[in-house]
Amino acid sequence: MARITINGTPHDVDAGALLLDALAQAGAAVPHACHDPRLAPGGACRLCVVEVEGQGRPVASCAATVEEGMQVRTHTPALEALRRTNLALMAAHYPSQAAASEPSRPFHQLLAHYGVQAQDEPRHHQFRDDSHPYIGVAMDRCIHCARCVRICEEVQGQFVWETLQRGEHTHVAPGKGATLLEGGCVSCGACVDTCPTGALFDKRSPAVPETWTRTTCVYCGVGCQMDVASAGGKVVAVRPADHPTNRGHLCVKGRYAYEFNHAPDRVTTPMIRRDGAWREASWDEALDFIADRLRAIIAESGPDAVGVLGSARASNEENYLAQKFARVVLGTNNVDCCARVCHTPSAKALKAMLGTGAAANCFDDIEIAGAFLLCGVNPTENHPVVGARIRQAVLRGARLVVVDPRRTELAELADVHLALRPGTNVPLFNAMAAVLIEEGLLDQAFLAERVTGFDDFAAFVAAYAPERVAGDCGVSAADIRAAARIYAGAGAAMCFHGLGMTEHLQGTEGVMTLINLALLTGNLGKPGAGINPLRGQNNVQGSAQMGCDPATLTGSQLIKDAGPRFEAAWGCRLPATHGLDLLQMMDAARAGRLKALWAFGYDIYLSLANEAATRDALAGLDLVIVQDLFLNETARAFGTVFLPAASFFEKDGTFMNSDRRVQRIRGAVPPPGQAQPDWWIIQALAGRLGHAQGFAFDSPRAVWDEVRALWPDGAGLSYERIARESLHWPCPDEDHPGTPVLHQSRFPIGQTAALAPIGFVPTPETTDETYPLLLTTGRTLYHFNAGTMTGRTPNTALRPTDTLDMAPADAAQLGLADGEPVRVHSRHGTATLPLHVTAQVQPGQLFATFHCPELFVNRLTSTVRDRQVRAPEYKVTAVRVERG
Structure with missing residues (x-):
């Protein structure tokens, strides 16, 4: 002080x-x-x-x-006179009508306080643009404060706005295009948020907010905090909150893509399909129907004939109840969630090698890291707020290595871009490990105290010297060596990875090769370092952590270890048979062993790889229960019963983000019609199946208190604490400060961790004369997964459709033009997409997003699965392309 x-x-x-x-x-x-x-x-x-x-x-x-x-x-009088003079200068060219019509604007309040009148003098230059679906422009209100210019540079790092010309001709406009979007705008709305006058404004906020509610974003796993405005029972605006997770920033999805909540096709009444047609039903009728069918299926085929799928879009409390329902009410461990197809490989690798299947460090470490190793992750598009923070750190001097087949936005800033051939993660990172050992770029103290198996690992990895594997990986040996030196020489290097690492035949093993690099260089257990998966969905970490996994209970505790405690708390015996994961459920359904499936917040038909195999599996089920906001593709094609759920805007609970923070969600508006929160629906069905006791919670808070009682690492995360603190688990008691950095003095598995020799196993999905190109799939900035939410917002104007991205050389060779429809064939199916010719992809490789149900890109993807946890290999599919 x-x-x-x-x-x-x-x-x-x-x-x-x-x-x-x-x-x-x-x-x-x-x-x-x-x-x-x-x-x-x-x-x-x-x-x-x-x-x-x-x-x-x-x-x-x-x-x-x-x-x-x-x-x-x-x-003082002199200061007040100076302020009045400066305000008068700003107001000389200001429209008086604007000040009168919107008195709540900060600048207008200042004018009123100091008695300064706007003078309406015309400006010489004024940028005009009405083409953006979200951001309005009224530059007659610009006072040249430069806040829009500075926030675009200093927070988002997009450098769209510029102050142009001088003197009376000075004006603010995009410097690299005639419109905002042509100038590189990514529609984050930060410029609107900072503008004190309304020169930049949100077009789609016509109602005056009645209430503001603090909650957590429902899109990616960053966990941004935001304030939601409501009026007349509807969400009318969203603003970023000042919170350690997002530091007063949001992306286009979090800030603007909320109108799905009130879309006209929102389903608000339970439905049962009878004689091939959906018919509305009461809650009693729908729940009684489900209960009767489940009883009959279990009586005939046993409890393991039923599967339950939790949801990354549901709360922790709801996912906890889902897995408890499966185990207590149905009597099966057949429970899983969408983590299976994206980040279960990360959780498996991290838990097996280090003891905790989650990020080692927190987002706050971005600003102190000396270098970043980004592997198969494109954060400026898929985790935009974290991506902006990484970009700012690099602009301030942090080193950057990007490992990605495509020339992503951050690859443009990288010291080294390793544009590897898809499917060669394991040999590439083994080669980096070989460089670290050969060149002595090791943390000897960390190795001596915290690592075992070095000699055997060194002998194994010597065969992966960069000069031996560079050709197979499609990168130069010199670049591999440069990347290893940057990672080892930074003092603290932070590794982030995404689905480009995990969705492979060797997804789990690929993450293990990253952990090897961190162990060799001591990049664990200290700030600014760690192995950190960027979770793709808002609560994918939480859904699995709550026990939506056939082999683990809440807190990712193994059934064999924690089972007796859960049995005592729940008052029942846990199922003795090993449960099926999602992919095994699909196999069992095709074989006729799985008869019923309950999926909520998860469009498995559209999302799973290899549409043909998924279609056969779902078609073989006797009962498909879909619980969602909209009649998704799974419901349309295969649903038996549809249960209308409340959205995250309409309920309370918690989400768990990528860096292990548990954060509140709070209802801002009531659910429409008869829609109900997932936790209410689960409890209502449990009661009908004779298990009202144990499913009689009066609120999500009560559910969370049971979670804390059963999960030692979360015991200290009470609602009261997480409302006022930004806490990372482990947090074992209410006096514990939380754990932003894991593994500081020891690993949960012990004092040391062992290096893992991982041999390369090539994917069977290879190119040949018939299928000469390699296709990778992924997300885009403006849409989210199956498009269920963003496809019902004006984001469709920003990104109208999925595209097939192709290198100019390939397009020329095939005689194809940008924008024309092309037909893509794989060994597994066919899809037609518009072509996008771009230098971001390399010759011989293609990229496609998968957000549009009508294009259904997963008709192309293969049956290959991760060797340890069965995540599908979305990232490598051999295809050919022809004119559509």
């Missing part, structure tokens, strides 16, 4: 704080127009000036820091 005098009164304020903030803290706030706490101080508007004893002229308090003994005057 520092003691300063403000207007003659001493105050204790934070030492080193911005003077502007200290004044506000002391109750002597000063006006400002160019300041935003997310930005570096600007000092341009001169409204926040104060008099500081010993300074010859007024000081901009937004650019000065507190010093012990300061004597400050904030509202």
Whole structure:
């Protein structure tokens, strides 16, 4: 603390704080127009000036820091006159009608407070653009505070807005295009959020908010906190919250893609399919129907003839109840979730080698990392807020290695881009390990204290020297060596990976090769380091962590270890048979052994690889229960009963993000019609099946308290604490501060971890004369998974369709033109997509997104699965392409 005098009164304020903030803290706030706490101080508007004893002229308090003994005057007549003069200069070209019609704008409040009138003088230059679906432009209101320019540079890092020309011709406009979108705008809305006048505004917020509700974003696994505005029972706007996870920032999906919640095709009444047609039903009728069918199936075929699938879009509490329902009510361990097809390989590798199947470090470490190793992950599109933070760290000097077949946005900034051939992750990272050992780029102290198996591993990995494997990987040996040196030489290097690592034949083993690199260099157990999977969906970490996995209970505890505790708490015996995972359920359904499936918040037909195999499996089921917001593709083709669920905007609970934070969700609006939260539906069905006891929670909080009682690492995460703190598990009691960095002194498996020699096993999905091109699938910035939510928002104007991305050389060779429909054939199926010719992909390789149900890209993907956990190999499919 520092003691300063403000207007003659001493105050204790934070030492080193911005003077502007200290004044506000002391109750002597000063006006400002160019300041935003997310930005570096600007000092341009001169409204926040104060008099500081010993300074010859007024000081901009937004650019000065507190010093012990300061004597400050904030509202002298001279200062107030100066502020009034500066406001008058800003208002000279300002429209008076704007100030009168929107008095709540910060700049308009300042004009009113100081009695300054807008003068309506016309401007010489004014940018105009009405083409953006979300962001409106009214540059007659621009006061040249440059906040839009600075936030686009300093927070998002997109550099769209620029201050152009000088003098009376000065104006703000996109510098690289005639419109916002042509200029590279990614529609994050940060410029709108910071604008004090409404020169930039949200087009789609017509209603005056009645209530603001703090909640957690439902899209990717970053876990951004946001404030939701509601009016008339509908969501009308979303704003970013100032929180450690997202630091006052959101992406286009979190900020703008909320209108799905009130889409006209939202299903709000239970339905039963009778005689091939959906017919509305009451909750009693639908639940009684399901209960009768389940009883009959279990009586005839046993409890293991039924499967339950949790949801990455449901809360932790709901996923906990789903797996409890499977085990207690049905009597089966046949319970899984969508983590199976994306990040179960990460969880398996991390848990097997280190003891915890989750990210080792937290997002706060991004700003202190010396280098980043990004492997099969494209965060600026798929985890945009984290991607922006990584980009800013690199712009400040952090080193960057990107491992990705495509030339992604961050690959453009990379010191080294390893554009490997899809399917060669294992030999590439083995080669990096070989370089570390050969060149002595090791943390010897960490190896001696925390690592075993070095000699055997060194002998094994020597066969993967870069010069031996570079050709197979499609990259140069020199680049492999350069990447290894950057990773080892940074002091602290943070590794992030995504589905480009996990969705392979050797997905689990590929992640293990990354862990080897961290063990060799000591990049575990310290800030700015770690092996960190970026989870693709908002609660994919939580759904699996809550026990939606056939082999583990809540807290990722093995059944053989934790089973007796759960049996005592639940008052029953756990099923003795080993459960089926999602892919095994599909196999069992095709074989006639699985008879019924309950899936909520998960369109498995559209999402699973190899549509033909999934279709055969689902067609063989006697009962398919779909619980969702909309009649998804699984329901359309195969559903027996549809149960309308409440969205995350309409219920309470918690999500768990990628860096192990448990965060609240809170209902902002009521569910429409008869829709109900998933936890209510699960409990209602449990009661009908004779298990009301154990499923009689009156709120998600009560469910969470049972979770905490059974999960030792989450015992300290009470609702009260997570409402006021940003906590990472493990957090074993309510006095524990949480654990942002894992493995600091030991691993959960012991003092040491063993290096894992991983041999390369090539995928059987290879090219030949008939199928000469390799297809990889993935996400895009503007859409999310099956498009269930984003496809019902104006994001469709920003990205109307999936495309097949092809290198210019391949398009020329095949005689294909950009934009034309092309027919893609694999050994497994056919799909037709519009062609996008781009240099982002290499010759011989293709990329496609999978968000449009009508295009159904998973008709192409193969039956290959991860060797350990059976995640499908979405990332390597041999295809040929012809004119559509």
